[in-house]
Amino acid sequence: MALIEVRDIKKDYPSHHGTISIINGVSFEVADSDFVAIVGPSGCGKSTLLRIIQGLERASSGEIRFRERLVDTVSNEMAMVFQSFALMPWLSIKENVAFGLTARGWTPEKIASQVDRYISVTGLVGFEEAYPRELSGGMRQRVGLARALAVEPAVLLMDEPFSALDALTAEGLREEVLQLWRDPDLPPEAVILVTHNIEEALLMADRVVVMSHRPSRVLAVVPVTLPRPRDRKSEAFYELTDYLYSLITEGSPPLSAPAKPVASEPPPAGPGDLQ
Amino acid sequence: MFPKASPSELQGLLVLINEHKGTEDVARLADDLDLEIDEILPSLDYAETLGLVKVVDGRATLSDTGRKMLSVSIRERKTILRDLLKKTTLFKTILRALESAPEGKLTEDDVQRLLAFTTAPSDSYVLNIINWGRYAELFRYDSDEHVLVAVRSRVQGRSPPSSPPSAPGSPGARVSPTADNPVSDASNSPRDLAHPASTVAA
Ligand SMILES: Nc1ncnc2c1ncn2[C@@H]1O[C@H](COP(=O)(O)OP(=O)(O)OP(=O)(O)O)[C@@H](O)[C@H]1O
Ligand SMILES: [Mg+2]
Numbered sequence: 122m123a124l125i126e127v128r129d130i131k132k133d134y135p136s137h138h139g140t141i142s143i144i145n146g147v148s149f150e151v152a153d154s155d156f157v158a159i160v161g162p163s164g165c166g167k168s169t170l171l172r173i174i175q176g177l178e179r180a181s182s183g184e185i186r187f188r189e190r191l192v193d194t195v196s197n198e199m200a201m202v203f204q205s206f207a208l209m210p211w212l213s214i215k216e217n218v219a220f221g222l223t224a225r226g227w228t229p230e231k232i233a234s235q236v237d238r239y240i241s242v243t244g245l246v247g248f249e250e251a252y253p254r255e256l257s258g259g260m261r262q263r264v265g266l267a268r269a270l271a272v273e274p275a276v277l278l279m280d281e282p283f284s285a286l287d288a289l290t291a292e293g294l295r296e297e298v299l300q301l302w303r304d305p306d307l308p309p310e311a312v313i314l315v316t317h318n319i320e321e322a323l324l325m326a327d328r329v330v331v332m333s334h335r336p337s338r339v340l341a342v343v344p345v346t347l348p349r350p351r352d353r354k355s356e357a358f359y360e361l362t363d364y365l366y367s368l369i370t371e372g373s374p375p376l377s378a379p380a381k382p383v384a385s386e387p388p389p390a391g392p393g394d395l396q
Numbered sequence: 397m398f399p400k401a402s403p404s405e406l407q408g409l410l411v412l413i414n415e416h417k418g419t420e421d422v423a424r425l426a427d428d429l430d431l432e433i434d435e436i437l438p439s440l441d442y443a444e445t446l447g448l449v450k451v452v453d454g455r456a457t458l459s460d461t462g463r464k465m466l467s468v469s470i471r472e473r474k475t476i477l478r479d480l481l482k483k484t485t486l487f488k489t490i491l492r493a494l495e496s497a498p499e500g501k502l503t504e505d506d507v508q509r510l511l512a513f514t515t516a517p518s519d520s521y522v523l524n525i526i527n528w529g530r531y532a533e534l535f536r537y538d539s540d541e542h543v544l545v546a547v548r549s550r551v552q553g554r555s556p557p558s559s560p561p562s563a564p565g566s567p568g569a570r571v572s573p574t575a576d577n578p579v580s581d582a583s584n585s586p587r588d589l590a591h592p593a594s595t596v597a598a
Contacts, residue, residue, distance in 0.1 A: 241471055242469070242471060243470060244470040244473070246471075246474070248530065250538075251537075255539050257404060257527070259402060259404030259405070287405065288408075288430065288431055288435075289401075289408035289412070289431075289436065289439060290404040290405050290408050292408035292412050293404050293406075293407040293408030293409075293411050294408070295411075296407075296466075297470055300470065301470075350411070350414055351415065352415055352416065352417075353415065353428060354416075354428070
């Protein structure tokens with residue numbers, strides 16, 4: 122039984138010329154203890170898909186199932202980490218981590234102990250009373266992580282969580298996320314990571330879902346069985362990188378003939394850059 | 397000498413070297429992240445200063461401590477870092493000053509003055525030092541008053557019965573939010589800090 126089933130999701134938005142199709146039938150599954158990365162060009166609906174998976178947004182058709190149950194409202198079993206961190210600047214780190222917990226109907230004692238636990242496991246002890254402005258990007262994203270983990274989600278949804286960080290900090294945080302994911306005593310059980318960075322997907326994931334330009338569909342679901350920690354200069358890593366790039370470039374609409382006459386369609390990305 | 401690097405970057409560097417089975421050319425490490433060598437040098441230098449990495453002939457190799465650090469949890473990494481920082485002249489000096497300071501507090505200017513003996517630090521330099529010490533839980537920092545506060549006050553008013561009665565005055569009696577107990581030895585119960593049960597805050 123899959124932990125999450127994404128079944129033939131479609132998403133359209135109304136426009137002046139009728140409807141614009143953003144996501145055009147996306148299906149894949151997330152297993153227990155899975156780490157799934159979703160890669161795809163800018164605007165193909167990755168963020169939208171994550172929101173649909175969590176139940177924050179409705180699909181035009183198709184369905185999401187969590188442990189076989191239909192997700193028809195915001196799921197308590199999932200939590201999101203954002204590229205922009207999405208912290209409240211007027212709240213302390215502690216209060217930011219507690220933010221999502223107040224809606225859960227927990228006692229103040231339970232909330233306080235959850236907050237302490239996840240501040241501790243993400244390495245934020247010492248910054249409890251600090252405000253976001255005092256923190257570096259890396260520390261801010263740890264707060265984003267602590268806030269998401271504090272609800273003890275089965276599935277952590279991450280939307281380009283490392284894109285706003287400098288390269289070394291991102292490298293460190295990726296490893297910390299993997300460490301938390303692997304730890305059987307800590308949430309989450311599974312991770313869905315959205316990224317436009319193929320290398321990042323291959324460094325972290327068990328499987329990579331490759332999406333096409335919009336209206337997007339799944340071009341392939343590529344298993345990644347390389348041993349961890351992954352050596353990005355290994356031959357196997359190169360081969361997988363090449364394979365994913367070739368999928369994406371071949372899956373792109375040719376320059377001269379866009380698949381859909383959408384005025385705002387960005388030009389297809391060249392290899393090496395999905396942005 | 398203090399780096400223009402953050403604890404997060406330092407740990408990222410260790411992770412990166414570990415991806416290369418613990419040893420790699422510095423140039424190649426930088427290339428992995430599409431960085432110039434001088435962008436990873438501050439982290440590398442400080443990792444070397446702390447004894448986490450050895451650099452010989454342009455090749456960086458994780459030390460036993462460096463490897464150890466990667467094998468433990470995020471929480472325990474902070475403990476290791478704290479022990480390493482405590483041995484550096486810089487943090488030794490700050491901690492000594494903090495112990496002797498009235499109310500266990502130092503202002504940013506105090507820190508600047510301490511450093512002026514050996515270097516000419518800029519503002520961000522001081523803030524970076526404070527950030528490291530804070531991350532490693534060597535002291536607390538009150539950003540409203542811009543003061544470093546000795547860590548002992550973390551257990552303000554909730555000092556567990558088992559904690560050694562080392563500080564003069566009774567730490568257990570104080571409950572003010574920026575607790576101001578004099579601290580005789582900030583390092584005598586570092587485990588308290590890493591233990592979630594004793595970090596329940598005010
Ligand atoms: N409420 C809306 N109404 C109309 N169009 C929308 C709405 N929300 C999103 N879109 C469009 O849907 C498309 C997909 O957006 P989404 O943010 O999900 O893509 P993405 O793959 O996450 O992009 P990026 O890589 O830039 O983060 C975009 O072109 C966006 O403009
Ligand atoms: Mg997006």
